[in-house]
Amino acid sequence: MVTVSRSTRLSIANEIDLVRARQEVRVQAQALGFSLVDQTRITTAVSELIRNMMKYAGGGTMDLEAVRNGVRAGLRIICVDKGPGIPDIGLAMKEGYSTSNGLGYGLPGTKRLVDEFDIWSEVGKGTRVTISKWR
Amino acid sequence: MEKIPIIKVGDTLLVSIQTDLQDQVAMAMQSDLLSKIETTSARGVIIDISVVDIVDSFLGRVLSDTASMARIMNAVVVVVGIQPSVAITLVELGLELKQIPTALNVERGLLLLREKLGGSDGRADAAGSEALGGDEEIARNGHG
Ligand SMILES: Nc1ncnc2c1ncn2[C@@H]1O[C@H](COP(=O)(O)OP(=O)(O)OP(=O)(O)O)[C@@H](O)[C@H]1O
Numbered sequence: 493m494v495t496v497s498r499s500t501r502l503s504i505a506n507e508i509d510l511v512r513a514r515q516e517v518r519v520q521a522q523a524l525g526f527s528l529v530d531q532t533r534i535t536t537a538v539s540e541l542i543r544n545m546m547k548y549a550g551g552g553t554m555d556l557e558a559v560r561n562g563v564r565a566g567l568r569i570i571c572v573d574k575g576p577g578i579p580d581i582g583l584a585m586k587e588g589y590s591t592s593n594g595l596g597y598g599l600p601g602t603k604r605l606v607d608e609f610d611i612w613s614e615v616g617k618g619t620r621v622t623i624s625k626w627r
Numbered sequence: 628m629e630k631i632p633i634i635k636v637g638d639t640l641l642v643s644i645q646t647d648l649q650d651q652v653a654m655a656m657q658s659d660l661l662s663k664i665e666t667t668s669a670r671g672v673i674i675d676i677s678v679v680d681i682v683d684s685f686l687g688r689v690l691s692d693t694a695s696m697a698r699i700m701n702a703v704v705v706v707v708g709i710q711p712s713v714a715i716t717l718v719e720l721g722l723e724l725k726q727i728p729t730a731l732n733v734e735r736g737l738l739l740l741r742e743k744l745g746g747s748d749g750r751a752d753a754a755g756s757e758a759l760g761g762d763e764e765i766a767r768n769g770h771g
């Protein structure tokens with residue numbers, strides 16, 4: 493069973509929030525003893541998710557949770573927005589698919605960088621992406 | 628808004644990008660650099676990212692766009708100092724920045740530039756290709 497030992501919520505509206513969120517994630521990943529590469533993976537994943545929230549939904553919130561599963565410690569990050577939602581998640585997860593003339597690597601790349609990746613979205617309601625990385 | 632200084636050393640422009648860069652600052656760097664290439668007729672540019680601890684799709688794109696734009700203006704951009712953890716993450720993310728020449732550090736970058744711009748120094752050749760191979764090696768071995 494996964495238990496949450498600490499949770500921090502940041503609201504995301506602009507670039508300054510993005511930089512702050514990345515710093516916060518880096519600090520907590522460091523504190524949990526993640527390797528430098530894992531710290532970089534998690535921080536980059538978060539950067540991609542927050543960029544999507546800002547670009548497609550005008551912002552949202554990020555919950556950063558220090559979690560534990562038995563003896564394993566980890567970080568769980570939940571990005572939630574109330575934007576337009578994603579009509580076809582399968583398509584959005586495809587490498588190279590972008591509705592904004594982007595590279596379309598954000599979501600599939602993020603999934604590769606973390607241990608667990610879950611996406612929920614409903615058109616007109618919003619999008620929630622949950623990622624976890626375990627030590 | 629803060630600004631990234633661009634230093635001219637001989638016929639080369641040197642840019643050192645700081646960490647936690649805001650998007651606007653990165654965009655301003657891009658346009659400043661292109662104007663500097665125009666006003667100084669520099670042929671070589673070194674972008675040092677050794678203190679940058681994450682490169683996401685945005686910064687990756689700024690770097691590759693800057694390199695393409697500079698190329699159109701007849702200048703060569705070499706990105707130097709990519710941290711191993713950043714290289715690993717970039718490859719996993721899918722942004723290999725294949726089209727940008729890279730080198731391990733400023734010194735190697737200068738040699739690579741000399742080679743690319745048709746310098747006569749024989750040593751430049753070895754240093755340049757070794758630096759490129761080196762980055763890939765790190766990225767592949769460090770996975771997992
Ligand atoms: N939070 C979101 N709200 C609405 N749509 C989204 C959201 N996140 C992603 N999408 C949709 O999924 C597509 C794929 O996202 P992804 O991050 O993989 O690529 P991108 O943002 O288009 O480009 P890149 O991230 O490479 O710059 C987006 O183009 C967009 O249509």
Ligand SMILES: [Mg+2]
Nearest residue numbers: 540544598599
């Ligand atoms: Mg994206």
